[in-house]
Amino acid sequence: MTLFQWLLFILGLQVIHFLGTWKLYVKAGRKAWEALVPVYNAVVLMQIINRPKWWVILLFIPIINLLMFPIIWIETIRSFGKNSTKDSFLVVLTLGFYIFYVSYMEDVKYIENRSLKPRTAAGEWVSSIAFAVIAATLVHTYxxxxxxxxxxxxxxxxxxxxxxxxxxxxxxxxxxxxxxxxxxxxxxxxxxxxxxxxxxxxxxxxxxxxxxxxxxxxxxxxxxxxxxxxxxxxxxxxxxxxxxxxxxxxxxxxxxxxxDSLEIRDGYVYINGKKNELPDRARLQFYYETDTDGKALSVKSLRNRYHVREGGRLQDGNYILNLSDEDAELIRKNPTVKSLNKRISPKGEREEVFPNVSSLNWNKDNYGPVYIPKKGATVALNKESLPYYKRIIVEYEKNALRVENDKIYLNGNSEPVDSYTFKQDYYWMMGDNRHNSEDSRYWGYVxxxxxxxxxxxxxxxxxxxxxxxxxxxxxxxxxxxxxxxxxxxxxxxxxxxxxxxxxxxxxxxxxxxx
The missing domain is CATH 2.10.109.10 (Umud Fragment, subunit A)
Incomplete structure (x- = not known):
């Protein structure tokens, strides 16, 4: 929704609130116009239903307000003597419109000093659960x-x-x-x-x-x-x-x-030409192919000994294991292991990776370099660079883009563009388990x-x-x-x-x- 559409939506809600409650405001000793003024009408309503004013803040927090509205509806009708379970169900099921019926069709009276304690054990449970959910949602969301x-x-x-x-x-x-x-x-x-x-x-x-x-x-x-x-x-x-x-x-x-400028060489990430140094708790893993002497060393024993989650027999005596470099060195020392080789896709061997340009011949282990966009930075925009940034321009930054005769046009303008300035920051996300991770190598920037x-x-x-x-x-x-x-x-x-x-x-x- 656009800002104008939101203004119309909020204005509509205020009109509905005014039409449904102004008579109740008057019966509570307030002025009718107080039911129409945004935010102020909510503050006054909290005074009418004898609830704390800070509840108004909850009414403007997305998701939390969905939980608060039914509570406010119930508290409103109870402030005018409608305390039955039937009344509570009706006001919730009608999304608050039952208040119109109470206001125009019932001769209700305002109860100024009503008890705020639920009248039944079930009501007390419902109240406790409702506010527990509100508190948990607030923590969970923010x-x-x-x-x-x-x-x-x-x-x-x-x-x-x-x-x-x-x-x-x-x-x-x-x-x-x-x-x-x-x-x-x-x-x-x-x-x-x-x-x-x-x-x-x-x-x-x-x-x-x-x-x-x-x-x-x-x-x-x-x-x-x-x-x-x-x-x-x-x-x-x-x-x-x-x-x-x-x-x-x-x-x-x-x-x-x-x-950053990012490149992958034989499975290792290089940032601005320098090899990325990971924290000491991180352990890169790659697929290794091992050749063992018959049944002397089973894939099950390898997996258990080195906490390997994945492995399988290729042919008699050969296994694929997912290992860190440190574990690979330990396995190499085992006398029953003939060979252990990291399965790296060689440079120039093309795989389906972002940005899916066939002439690049990139793969998951030898990739790039790519530039990671920064907010406010400007890049040249042409048919060679467009595959890198097209999704950013169209999907993430909501521009209309068309290409005609190798020229690029944005947002219906008649003049072609040759550069683009980014509106937000972007990041490159990868898994440490390099051969078993669906990450930025396959779908690009975050x-x-x-x-x-x-x-x-x-x-x-x-x-x-x-x-x-x-x-x-x-x-x-x-x-x-x-x-x-x-x-x-x-x-x-x-x-x-x-x-x-x-x-x-x-x-x-x-x-x-x-």
């Missing part, structure tokens, strides 16, 4: 979001089955663009497996101030820019166009930041408006290959994602703090009882 690692693209650094807390405030929380959506879920409703949101109306992109910028080699959660799948992990021929904040979430390492947050904490980790209690990776519980050296678990200190808090609470209760 502060910290739980996330599960679904794939092995960052294996060794983050494992399949890691449960993370992702900080929204490090890079600035992104205000939801999708205004009508179910709280606490992403793009799909559980159980019924249908869309959890409406495509209309959409807010323009906005972001809260950031605590820090994305740095090179940060692990970042972002909305997958080219996502058109109806449900993640269930890819069908059906393609849908999703709002940015409802695209599937990916987690990768940011190896290139705005303004715009900043697609950035979700920064993983900061592993609170739980589940190994589906384990048995019994060993399915829990105890050593990974309550560990930090960043930092150097071996991760340290803070699980037992956490349990100690909980025990102290519980003991102190128990002591206070007994002392009070005495």
């Amino acid at each position: 502060f910290m979001q739980p996330y599960t690692i679904p794939t092995s693209s960052l294996e060794k650094s983050l494992l399949i089955g890691d449960f993370l807390f992702v900080s929204k405030f490090h890079y600035g929380a992104r205000v939801p663009m999708t205004t009508v959506a179910a709280p606490m879920v992403h793009d799909t409703l559980p159980l019924v497996k249908t869309k959890s949101y409406l495509d209309f109306p959409q807010l323009p992109y906005m972001r809260l101030p950031a605590v820090q910028k994305i740095k090179q080699n940060d692990i970042v959660v972002f909305s997958w820019p080219v996502d058109t799948v109806e449900q993640f992990f269930k890819r069908t021929n059906r393609r849908i166009r999703k709002p940015i904040d409802k695209k599937s979430n990916y987690v990768k390492r940011c190896v290139g930041i705005p303004g 715009p900043f408006d697609h950035v979700v947050g920064k993983p900061v904490f592993i609170w739980f980790s589940w190994n589906s290959d384990g048995q019994g209690i060993s399915k829990v990776r105890w050593e990974r519980l309550f560990t930090t994602v960043g930092g150097s050296g071996e991760p340290v678990s803070y699980f037992y200190p956490f349990l100690g703090v909980l025990a102290i808090i519980y003991g102190f609470s128990l002591y206070r209760k007994r002392k009070k009882a005495a």
Whole structure:
């Protein structure tokens, strides 16, 4: 929606509110015009229903307001004596329009000092659950979001089955663009497996101030820019166009930041001509082909010994293993291993990688160089450079583009353009598991408006290959994602703090009882 359309929409809501409530405002001892003035009418309404004025703020926070509106409707009719369960259901089912009936058809009286305590145990439960969901949604949307690692693209650094807390405030929380959506879920409703949101109306992109910028080699959660799948992990021929904040979430390492020139040589990233030095916790992995002496060393024993997740027999005695360079060196020392060779696509051997220009002859291991766009930077625009930036210009920065006789025209202008200035920053995201990661090599740049947050904490980790209690990776519980050296678990200190808090609470209760 454009700004003008939003103004009309908000004006329409104010008119509906005025028509439905002005008589109730008057019965509560207020002036009729107070029901018409935006924001002020909400403040007055909080006074009428005897609720705190800060509730008004919640009415203007996307998604949170969807939960607050039914509560305000119920509180409004209860302030005029409509306390039955039937009344509450009617006002919610009619999206608040039952207030029109109460206002014009019922001779209700304002109850100034009504009790705010729910009249039944069920009502108290509903009230408690509603505000628990509001609080959880507020935290989930603007502060910290739980996330599960679904794939092995960052294996060794983050494992399949890691449960993370992702900080929204490090890079600035992104205000939801999708205004009508179910709280606490992403793009799909559980159980019924249908869309959890409406495509209309959409807010323009906005972001809260950031605590820090994305740095090179940060692990970042972002909305997958080219996502058109109806449900993640269930890819069908059906393609849908999703709002940015409802695209599937990916987690990768940011190896290139705005303004960098990036190149990949034999699987290793070079930034501005210099080899990228990863943090000591990161472990690059590649596919290796090994030749062993018969059955002396099985693929199962190799996988168990070196914690390899993937492997398979090619032919008698030959295996493909996904290894870090350090583990590869250890395997080479095994006397039953005849050879162990990294499977690197040679330079000049073409694969289907971004920007899919056949003359480039790039592949996943020998790639580039590419320029990573920076906000405000200007690049030459011609038929050679257009494949790199076309998606940015059209999809991410919403320009109309056409090409005629090798000349490029933007936004219906009659004069061709030979340069383009970027409106936002872009990033290059890759997995440490280089041969098993769907990343920027295949679909290009990640715009900043697609950035979700920064993983900061592993609170739980589940190994589906384990048995019994060993399915829990105890050593990974309550560990930090960043930092150097071996991760340290803070699980037992956490349990100690909980025990102290519980003991102190128990002591206070007994002392009070005495």
